[in-house]
Amino acid sequence: MVRLSKCSVDKNELNAISGVLKNEFFGTGPLTKQFEDDLSKYFNNDNYSLVCTNTGTSAIQLAIQACHFPPKSEILVPSLTYVASFQAITAAGHKPIACDINENDGLLSISDAKNRITSKTKAVMLVHYNGHVGNLDEYYTFAKENNLKVVEDAAHAFGSRYKKKLIGSIGEIACFSFDGIKNITCGEGGMVISSDRKLIESISDYRLLGVQGDSKKRAQKKRSWDFDVQEQGWRYHMSDIMAAIGIEQLKKFEVxxxxxxxxxxxxxxxxxxxxxxxxxxxxxxxxxxxxxxxxxxxxxxxxxxxxxxxxxxxxxxxxxxxxxxxxxxxxxxxxxxxxxxxxxxxxxxxxxxxxxxxxxxxxxxxxxxx
Ligand SMILES: Cc1ncc(COP(=O)(O)O)c(C=O)c1O
The missing domain is CATH 3.90.1150.10 (Aspartate Aminotransferase, domain 1)
Known part of the structure; x- marks a missing residue:
């Protein structure tokens, strides 16, 4: 059988997982923090911060939630994408506006997207189909001219670059997936990276049911018992089992x-x-x-x-x-x-x-x- 797609793991991932099992600490904790630190080193831009989640879909949902658009805002998105991009928009309480693609590269057609802008349009989601980002400058100019936020669905684009810079270390908000067949995998997993530190701090809370500051505590195997919650949150954190796999995968990615x-x-x-x-x-x-x-x-x-x-x-x-x-x-x-x-x-x-x-x-x- 020649498989369409698959992950590639060896004894390093197996040892990493068995280390987590032996420790009997499966939740989100020091390894999730370590994976986030390793990813920060990889993206190598101090102006950007990042947070890991349990899937790429939840990463997109939380990124959109953190933008605080008015309810039922419209978000332009190319129709040729995994249904995850669309579902993440509706899950965040907004409306995906399906746009056409360019025939040559399968990416969002700006000329079609332009015609779909209304007073409710607040963002454009770029989908980096097959890791290709097209003319990113042109997309950002289009967004700026129309006062739209840009959310990049970079699920396919881990490691891709634009003008020599890593996707995720430029732009506004990029969301990655580490599901079982992605360029690197955690089994399942996701990440949001952004130049907006406050946005990432909000997502760190949303991924743990909105419990304020819980991410920092859990990284030290602690918990918040007396806490406040000010916004809707979700159980969308990454577990240390997933992070252990991701840490090993990241080591192999460039080499x-x-x-x-x-x-x-x-x-x-x-x-x-x-x-x-x-x-x-x-x-x-x-x-x-x-x-x-x-x-x-x-x-x-x-x-x-x-x-x-x-x-x-x-x-x-x-x-x-x-x-x-x-x-x-x-x-x-x-x-x-x-x-x-x-x-x-x-x-x-x-x-x-x-x-x-x-x-x-x-x-x-x-x-x-x-
Ligand atoms: C284009 C695109 N967006 C989003 C996702 C969602 O990622 P995940 O499967 O990690 O939820 C995927 C995953 O296949 C994808 O291909």
Missing amino acids: SFKKRRKELNKYYRHKLEKNKNIMLFDTDLDNVVPHIFPIRLESDRKIILMKKLKENGIQSGLHYKPNHLLSFFKTKYNLPVSETVYPQLITLPFHVDLKRKEIDLICKIISHIT
Whole structure:
């Protein structure tokens, strides 16, 4: 079986987890704090602070909550994203406004988003699809001109850079995911990083049921017993079991995972570049750490390809069904580019343990049907 995606762990993660089990302290504590400190070192910008959560979805929800927009504000978001981006917006009490994408890179179309601004629009969510961020300056200029906050859904973009700077160490607010298949994993997990220290302090409370200052206490294995709560909070903290995995994954990221992801992406591209029936989204491998490997091909052939891959024990996926086509987020308007791209999309296996000979086989199957 060639898996579509998977994590990659070894004895380091196993030892780290067994250390937590032996200590019999599973909650959020010193290891979560250590992981946060390690991440701060990685992002290496003193003007930014960060906080870890239990998922990427909760990271986005809490980041939006901390912006204190009026209830039911509108947030522009590309339709081509995981439903997590949309659900996080509604969970925070706001309305996702599905926007179309650019056909060349799958990212938010500014020209479409512009037309969807109303007096209720308070923010734009950029989704760094496949680690690619596009022209970030242009997105921030668009936001500034329209007085919108920017929330980056950087779930796919751990390690990606813009103008040589790490995503998360520039911009306003970036949210990452450390779920089981992300560029680094904690099993499940997430993080918000921002240049707004107060926003991160608020999220540190929200993730622990709004208990003021509890994050600091728990980092020292203490608890707040006599506390105040001033806002809605949630049980969205990271546990030390998750953090223990993340600490080990982060150590491997620059030296191993990042290189491997870029290398495999280049290899796939090299094998597919002469195939005129396959379309690939733009990327910039000098800066991007690719997270998935989506391709586009004519929809009838795509269905045949999925079948052939399956017959050969190769998994495939789809990133993503546009959210404005889901019942809960259905729009009264069409998004022509998203709707054109969606039936053509198929995601091929991509993870750091993928072998070149597996890519060879996948590309051979593709060449037979295209
Ligand atoms: C684009 C995008 N946003 C948000 C998320 C949510 O992250 P998590 O699964 O950690 O909740 C994901 C996860 O797959 C994602 O791909």
